[in-house]
Amino acid sequence: MAIYAHQVVDAAPPKEIARDPRYKVYRPYGACEDLLYCKAPEVLICGPAGTGKSRAALEKIHICAMKYPGSRHLIVRKTRASLTQSAIVTFEEHVIPESAGVKFRTSEQEFRYRNGSKVIVGGMDKASKVLSSEYDLIYPQEATELSEDDWV
Known part of the structure; x- marks a missing residue:
């Protein structure tokens, strides 16, 4: 039986979870790994399509919501409809x-979590x-679609 990272996220830091072969977890590489563990207040990641940025x-x-x-x-994206066939599919089916x-x-x-x-x-x-509330983490998917006015 596989044990998922969310079941042990409080018991061990994410890097220890990723190294333990008992856990079935996502394994990021390169800049994607840097993004996953980065604690900077604002981060930008860019690269070719299909490299795992999203x-x-x-x-x-997901890890932050669980932890x-x-x-x-x-x-968030330029339009809500554009999220339906992009980030939402990935979030539901793979994350x-x-x-x-x-x-x-x-x-x-x-999405509501048990915690x-x-x-x-x-x-x-x-x-x-989306702007009239407070958030702990914001992910603007396809930030290139947003204008400077959207961003500020």
């Missing part, structure tokens, strides 16, 4: 294990919905 950011959000009860995270008990609430457009953490999804096409 997956690394989504894994970081810090009651935390709030935002996944969140079925056993994690994470539920998506359609009316609030958020009270939330991952909210939104678009800058309805900026008032």
Whole structure:
């Protein structure tokens, strides 16, 4: 039986989990690994398509949501609709294990964790919905789509 990182995230730091062969976890490489463990207040990662940038950011959000009860995270893109076939698919199918008990609430457009953490999804096409709140971590997927006014 596989043991997922979220089941032991409080028992060991993420790097120790990643090194232990008993755990079935995502293994980032290069700049994606740097992103996963970075604690800087603002980070930019760029590179060619298909190199795992989005997956690394989504894994970081999931780990933080599991590790810090009651935390709030935002996944945002220029439009909410553009997230449906990109980050949301990756988050649901590859990042969140079925056993994690994470539920998506359609009316609030958020993933709710058992520990009270939330991952909210939104678009800058309805900026008032995403900007009028406080977040612990914000992931603007495809930041190149956003204008400077969106960013500030």
